[in-house]
Amino acid sequence: MTHTLNRTGLSDARPAEEIIVLCMVHRAEKIRKIEEMQKIAKTILKYKPDNIIGEPLGFGPEEIETMAPITGVLTAVFSDKDAVLQLVEEIKSQRPGVSVVLSGLFSDIHDVCACTGLQEHTYHMSLGIFGKTDRLPEEKTLEIVTQCGHSLISPHLVSAIVKKIRKGKMTCEEGARQLIKPCACGIGNPRRIEKTLGEMI
């Protein structure tokens, strides 16, 4: 799945807005990396991500650490680039033999690599949206719905929440908390969504 690839609204004019950290064990290695994945889960939680896999399903730290070696994947969103730097440094020191993919501005990712002594290995680049693009919602709604890599955030839900905020029945922060719920992978960024909602009302 291309997952975190097609997020719209990020710009080099606004660096360090978000970085998503994905840690994945190759399926053939899964059985040998149980402790490593649990340790990585604990480490990610220590750096207080804005959202993490399983959290939208109501999972707490213990469940997230338990699930990590079973699913073989961990995903978390950060709005703090320094936290990502420290996290990557700490995972590196653990030598886990686990793949790490960073999603965000290529310039931010390059900074993280340069500061941690790592080097970009493989790039995945979006060329954009093709086909029936007249069916896409307006720009700000698209910025929110593309934060779920599985297209599970409904544009109708965005509209409904914007209406509630305009009527004073909900704050932007509460709206953002609602909008990250459909994305079980925990890659919806509540801070970015809150900001975008503020721009929409």
Place this chain on the structure above:
Amino acid sequence: MYIDQKLCEKCLDCMPVCPMGAIMVKDKAVVIDYETCVECGVCQRFGICPVGAIQQVDEIPYPRIIRAVFSDPVQTHESTGVAGRGTEEMKTNDVTNLFQEGKIGFSIELGRPLGGAYLSDLEKVVKKVTSMGVEFAEDNPVVQLITDRSTGSLRPEILGERVLSAIVEFLVPEASAMEMIDEMGRFIDSELDCVVTMSVISRADAEGTCAFSQRLRELGKKPYPNGKVNIGMALVGNET
């Protein structure tokens, strides 16, 4: 998914939650339209219904189960022969080395970021790239749906199924990648009845930069300023 009419209080709160717009009012009842629903399960997981009226059948029959496999990220259904919706693609490339220098990986994802896609459109893409002689990434559930590798035909019984998204992944020599981008862009715009994202995967060069990205820009392809980068963590400690 369906709504238990004995429990439903017709508050309509569930309607905007569905990414496909499948929850609607018909004959004064709130229902999930069977054809529009892709079995992603969000309506139930979201916990929007205060009385638990949104329910799932005990077992989704084949071929409809294909919808759930390709639409619900928390579901895997081995009986279809499709273990999960996604792939590892470049995420574990520092282990698999699937994407090597001199080759460019393509991900063509139908139905994303909105609206879903019928698998008949997926078949059109698979047939098109098969005719162009690409090398499919085998670690992808779409490949398991192909019945004829010489034509790219999919299982006929699934073509009427609609999914939230499905990804066709393949590799081409770097020298023909730009031509592939242009050709697939034209094909998608003219032949498919859905929204599609197209993306490319390239190995970094020895300095960690991406010469292919630079070529894309020089040729006016406008890749996003953001994307995904495998940072080679799995190799730490194994350096020679």
